[in-house]
Amino acid sequence: MEFDLKVGMTAKLKHTVRQEDTANALNASLPKVYSTPSLTALIELASFKIIEPHLPQGYSAVGTIVNLEHLAATPVGMKVWAEATLVGIDRRRISFKVTAYDEKEKIGEADHDRFIIDADKFTKETYKKANA
């Protein structure tokens, strides 16, 4: 299967930090700032945005590696965005470099890999685990 993907493709994804995106929402003892898992989701979604328009019907991509540095804290109400660049293609394994910002500064840097899947086949295979 060939995918119409090229090294150098980019995408940007914006978000406004809500209470439910904070570390505090995950654990009441944690501070009310943008959580690392939420930043991870933004980074994954920005990366997925690059490849999604180029996938055949029924295909998707799952995250396999996230190597992320969360450099600065962001309060609720502030805008954050991630800029992803496709940096490598190895058959179905797609690699990205992603940088994230808030309105004041750079907040994160990540290397990220996703693997292209046939969504139905993948989900069916995974749900065999539930019935094992």
Add this chain to the structure above:
Amino acid sequence: MGTNLKLGLNARKEQTVQHKDTAKAVGSGLAEVFSTPSMIALMENAAYSAVQPALAQGASTVGISINAKHLAATPMGCRVWAVATLSQIDGKKLAFSIEAYDETELIGTAEHERFIIDEEKFMSKANEKAK
């Protein structure tokens, strides 16, 4: 400051995969399987829990880096758990080794760093950014 911190401190956090924890719900794909951000949240929670009881009143930790491999997919309804072990102490910077499992297999590994903060000081500095 972190007087009771010792290498080897560990904690285990467990949950059942619900729809809101899937890649489909998070939006990072079509698959209704445990999402990478959800796995990372579980891993961070285990690391946080491993050291929080050893910290002074008013102190907490925030994640500063994570290097995670998501090795296998987990369906909704399955139990998943993460075990985090404190592997390095460098002043206020703490490093953890983390493994995550579902009922069938190892689903993820991570190296994770957290930084010890004074909650009040940290929050007032973060909120200043919004002004």
